[in-house]
Amino acid sequence: MKSANEVLAPRNSHQNWGPLMELAAKEVFELMLGAQLKAVKDEPASPFDITAMVGLAGQLCGVLTLRCSRETAARMASKMLGTQPPTDSQDVKDAFGEVGNMIAGNFKNKISGMADGCMLSVPTVITGTDYSVHSLADADGVELRQMFDGCPFLITLQIHS
Amino acid sequence: MSINALIVDDSSVMRKIIERLLRQAGVDLKGVYEAGNGVEGLAVLKDNKVDLILCDINMPVMNGLEFIKQLPELENGKGVPVVMVTTEGSESHVVQALSCGAKGYIRKPFTPEQVKENVLTLLAGKI
Numbered sequence: 001m002k003s004a005n006e007v008l009a010p011r012n013s014h015q016n017w018g019p020l021m022e023l024a025a026k027e028v029f030e031l032m033l034g035a036q037l038k039a040v041k042d043e044p045a046s047p048f049d050i051t052a053m054v055g056l057a058g059q060l061c062g063v064l065t066l067r068c069s070r071e072t073a074a075r076m077a078s079k080m081l082g083t084q085p086p087t088d089s090q091d092v093k094d095a096f097g098e099v100g101n102m103i104a105g106n107f108k109n110k111i112s113g114m115a116d117g118c119m120l121s122v123p124t125v126i127t128g129t130d131y132s133v134h135s136l137a138d139a140d141g142v143e144l145r146q147m148f149d150g151c152p153f154l155i156t157l158q159i160h161s
Numbered sequence: 162m163s164i165n166a167l168i169v170d171d172s173s174v175m176r177k178i179i180e181r182l183l184r185q186a187g188v189d190l191k192g193v194y195e196a197g198n199g200v201e202g203l204a205v206l207k208d209n210k211v212d213l214i215l216c217d218i219n220m221p222v223m224n225g226l227e228f229i230k231q232l233p234e235l236e237n238g239k240g241v242p243v244v245m246v247t248t249e250g251s252e253s254h255v256v257q258a259l260s261c262g263a264k265g266y267i268r269k270p271f272t273p274e275q276v277k278e279n280v281l282t283l284l285a286g287k288i
Binding site for chain 1: 171172173174175177178181219220221247248249250251252253254268269270271272
């Protein structure tokens with residue numbers, strides 16, 4: 001089942017996946033949050049203290065990571081729910097994980113043969129900044145700095161070939 | 162006519178979004194039951210009758226495809242129309258879901274119109 005915006009890219013061209021990831025994220029934010037994204041280059045002023053991770057396994061192995069501040073994540077949850085920013089931190093974590101899940105799913109659906117050949121894990125959400133991620137990534141990944149509603153966030157895809 | 166709906170998704174936020182979109186689509190919801198996975202969904206149906214089920218595929222404990230395969234075994238599950246709402250978008254997932262008994266398929270991210278169109282079409286055939 002293909003969406004109107006679907007673009008199928010070859011599965012072996014990691015270097016071309018940046019624009020696909022950007023398109024996947026853009027569609028998720030436009031359709032589910034009613035928000036536009038803007039690419040940025042600057043480092044964020046505030047620390048990124050919430051992280052959503054979605055694992056990919058199969059023909060594409062890796063981890064998609066979404067990072068931002070908790071305030072930004074609360075704003076995303078607010079847009080998704082159509083309410084004021086939730087005070088329930090569980091809703092914020094749930095919404096943030098679901099954004100990561102939808103970006104990962106939308107991204108893999110854009111790569112030829114990957115929709116079937118790649119499985120997604122349920123999202124994991126980490127709060128705080130005092131941690132390090134050591135993945136088994138051994139191929140060029142994708143890193144996108146985006147701005148949502150005036151707030152920066154980071155999407156990365158680490159690939160294990 | 163008002164209906165009871167069951168929404169099965171491991172994201173509570175997604176369940177709330179789907180409920181909101183059903184109401185926006187003009188579906189008169191008498192009751193909304195929620196479940197975080199297939200096992201919880203089956204437990205809801207043991208004691209409650211519903212007219213419509215919206216169900217994710219990728220969930221812990223029991224996924225959506227296993228869940229809908231088991232629906233015919235439950236008195237309250239037989240013949241209930243199911244719409245899959247999932248990030249899984251491949252043709253084979255759609256075929257698999259339809260062969261397991263799903264009547265509709267919505268890929269995340271989705272528009273309110275997609276939810277409305279799928280659900281109202283199904284309900285028009287049932288009610």
